[in-house]
Amino acid sequence: MPGGISAALPVQLSPHPFREPGESADGGLCPLTLTPSALVVRFGDPVTVNCSASTPNVPGVGWVVSLGGEEKPEFSMTSFLVWGVKSLTDWSITPVCFTLVEQGGQCQRHLSLIIYKPPSSVSMAVLNHSGPLLEGGQYTLLCTVHDVAPVQNLAVTFYRGHTALGRVRSNATTKTPVTETFSLDIVPSKEDDGVQYWCEARLELGPAGPQRPPAVVSPKLTSTVHFGPQLTCPAKLWVKEGERLGCEVRGNPPPLVNWYRDGENVTLPTRSKRWHSGRYTVCAEGVLGHKEFTVEVEVLPTNGSAAGSSRGFLLGVLLIQFTHWL
DSSP states (O other): OTTSOEEOOOOOOOOOTTSOTTBOTTSOBOOEEEESSEEEEETTOOEEEEEEESSTTOSOEEEEEEETTEEEEEEESSSEEEEEESSOOOTTOEEEEEEEOTTSOEEEEEOEEEEEBOOSEEEEEETTOOSOEETTOOEEEEEEEEEEBOGGGEEEEEEETTEEEEEEEOOOOOOSOEEEEEEEEEOOOGGGTTOEEEEEEEEOOOTTSOSSOOEEEOOOEEOOEEEEEEEEOOSEEEEETTSOOOOEEEEESOOEEEEEETTEEEOOOSSOOGGGOEEEEEEEEETTEEEEEEEEEEEEOOHHHHHHHHHHHHHHHHHHHHHHHO
């Protein structure tokens, strides 16, 4: 290396379990500094870290890198040593920088290293179900995240349209890529007919990670919600002559509706007359069952009919009075 002699020496690194990574064997502070002190690296990308000693009286600086269970030491009789690889492809790699302090003790610093891989894909499904959903039923949305690492840094958010429904994380601590499925229970209503469900898988890698955290979204799952029948009808219904009789009946798919008057199936008139007044029963058959409702219908006269009726009533009163006088 420039400015010093670098050699591969058989240096034995013996970390003590009770010692902090930044302490020496006698409990003093370790003069080593890592630049950068923490790394978040995408699998396969290059990496470079400088380890330097802040005091001039160290015999040198070294790295011990564990690769596949084997330790590969490197030592430089200078106050700094750079470690790096062109392509980081070992998930279990553990780089440690070390030196010897004046009293002969050994000190070391472990590189905080996160190796990540964004999901190859994300998919959305409904557990053990296909086809339309039923209003009021309980269903489980499944979000499967494929080939992601590290899964402990993964956050999955479920969405209904633009509204976040819930956020879940993994309990696993595996560092290598895995495929994991996350779930969220929903109870759809008729307002959910036609909405789109989807999920987002995001790696949250902290301040040392990329400014835009790696995120992959699933294809959108458009829901069809079957509901009904639902009847909206008052107990007493007033309509004017010429208007259409009827109550609001809703459902998906549209319910089968029948009207009855005095026990007989009838077809409601498109233009009502006074003699259409009476008691009716509406029966609706839908995917969630059968509903019926009885309504009292009164057909009101139009303004012209009301005036004619009043004139007839007044003429009758005058005739009765005239007869009484005779």
